[in-house]
Amino acid sequence: MADLHITRVVTPRDPAHTTMIMRDMPELPVDDPAIRLAGLSKRFAAGGPAGGTLALADVSLEVRSGEIFGIVGRSGAGKSTLVRTVNLLERPDAGVVTVLGQDLLGLDEPALRAARRGIGMVFQHFNLHHRRTVAENIAFPLEIAGLSRAERAARVAELLPLVGLEAKRDAYPAQLSGGQKQRVGIARALASRPRLLLCDEATSALDPETTAEILALIRDLRDRLQLTVLLITHEMAVVKSICDRVAVMEAGRVIEQGPVLEVFTRPQQPTTRRFVAEVIGHGVPAGTLARLPAPRPGEERRLVQVLFLGPHSTRAVISEASREFGIDLDIASGRIDSIAGEPFGVMALAAYGPAEALEAAFAWMRGLGLVIEEIAA
Numbered sequence: 170m171a172d173l174h175i176t177r178v179v180t181p182r183d184p185a186h187t188t189m190i191m192r193d194m195p196e197l198p199v200d201d202p203a204i205r206l207a208g209l210s211k212r213f214a215a216g217g218p219a220g221g222t223l224a225l226a227d228v229s230l231e232v233r234s235g236e237i238f239g240i241v242g243r244s245g246a247g248k249s250t251l252v253r254t255v256n257l258l259e260r261p262d263a264g265v266v267t268v269l270g271q272d273l274l275g276l277d278e279p280a281l282r283a284a285r286r287g288i289g290m291v292f293q294h295f296n297l298h299h300r301r302t303v304a305e306n307i308a309f310p311l312e313i314a315g316l317s318r319a320e321r322a323a324r325v326a327e328l329l330p331l332v333g334l335e336a337k338r339d340a341y342p343a344q345l346s347g348g349q350k351q352r353v354g355i356a357r358a359l360a361s362r363p364r365l366l367l368c369d370e371a372t373s374a375l376d377p378e379t380t381a382e383i384l385a386l387i388r389d390l391r392d393r394l395q396l397t398v399l400l401i402t403h404e405m406a407v408v409k410s411i412c413d414r415v416a417v418m419e420a421g422r423v424i425e426q427g428p429v430l431e432v433f434t435r436p437q438q439p440t441t442r443r444f445v446a447e448v449i450g451h452g453v454p455a456g457t458l459a460r461l462p463a464p465r466p467g468e469e470r471r472l473v474q475v476l477f478l479g480p481h482s483t484r485a486v487i488s489e490a491s492r493e494f495g496i497d498l499d500i501a502s503g504r505i506d507s508i509a510g511e512p513f514g515v516m517a518l519a520a521y522g523p524a525e526a527l528e529a530a531f532a533w534m535r536g537l538g539l540v541i542e543e544i545a546a
């Protein structure tokens with residue numbers, strides 16, 4: 170009797186290219202999580218004071234198959250070290266690294282080399298060979314892997330349109346813009362048909378417009394090729410724009426993690442709050458503040474930032490709160506934004522009334538799911 174194979178169903182948006190690129194991928198079960206890091210620690214002996222630098226301190230996280238997972242943190246938080254443990258460019262002192270179902274620390278060298286072919290990596294400074302053309306840069310990992318000239322050419326021909334670089338096939342890196350260089354870096358990372366893409370500050374050297382284009386490309390490739398993406402960044406705007414879930418790192422530890430919408434709207438740690446404030450923080454312009462009326466005797470004036478998510482009409486909530494609690498609410502400023510594709514409103518309200526009435530109104534609004542935070546006046 171013939172063997173029965175259950176294969177993954179691929180539903181690409183653009184069947185022409187995607188089917189070609191997926192054609193000879195091993196038909197593996199979908200591994201969930203795609204990456205599992207447990208209890209990772211790493212201390213660097215060199216460069217630090219006595220005892221060295223603890224770059225990773227008991228880090229655990231899981232990246233689900235098919236998601237874009239962001240790791241955000243300030244310089245020196247341990248992000249690069251963490252992402253480099255996923256393909257064992259950096260070996261942890263302790264912990265478990267499971268990638269696509271394989272325990273990487275248990276593999277011998279040949280098996281590890283094979284596993285690494287399933288993991289593509291994109292770098293901040295592109296790391297291109299300046300004397301090689303676009304096509305030759307993309308083909309480089311295939312050359313190392315021993316593919317024939319014809320096989321390499323066929324693969325490059327599949328990859329160029331995926332990253333929108335058909336016209337630049339024979340150009341040299343010096344003839345490319347930063348965004349085009351990163352497209353080459355992405356195509357090269359995809360050359361061995363990985364299922365996992367690691368991005369190490371992939372947009373940090375790019376201007377905002379090019380950053381948006383490259384992030385859109387990464388998301389599109391995730392969808393078309395069913396990739397799992399782990400990206401590290403120091404910019405919360407990157408996380409806000411494409412990540413599904415995020416982990417915040419500080420001093421070698423993951424201090425908070427969760428779905429992006431949740432972390433943005435209910436940050437638990439002071440560091441996370443500061444990151445979130447950089448992107449959606451909503452102060453009141455000094456001029457506006459000066460024009461706000463003073464509270465009447467027996468009343469207080471409180472300034473709060475309110476995040477409106479979901480179905481609530483801001484006007485209805487504001488007018489009902491005013492009516493029910495006998496307070497005045499002035500909109501000092503406001504705008505509509507979106508996180509992970511979900512629209513939300515953020516505004517600064519000046520609230521006037523007796524202290525207890527204000528507290529009761531804020532509690533009522535929180536009960537509706539609004540996120541309310543005091544702003545320093």
Ligand SMILES: Nc1ncnc2c1ncn2[C@@H]1O[C@H](COP(=O)(O)OP(=O)(O)OP(=O)(O)O)[C@@H](O)[C@H]1O
Pocket residue numbers: 213214215216217222223224242243244245246247248249250251403
């Ligand atoms: N090879 C190394 N030798 C010694 N110390 C290192 C080494 N690599 C990293 N470190 C130290 O480990 C800590 C974490 O560094 P890491 O590069 O992982 O942080 P990061 O969050 O990626 O920051 P950045 O964005 O600046 O690279 C830092 O204190 C750094 O100086």
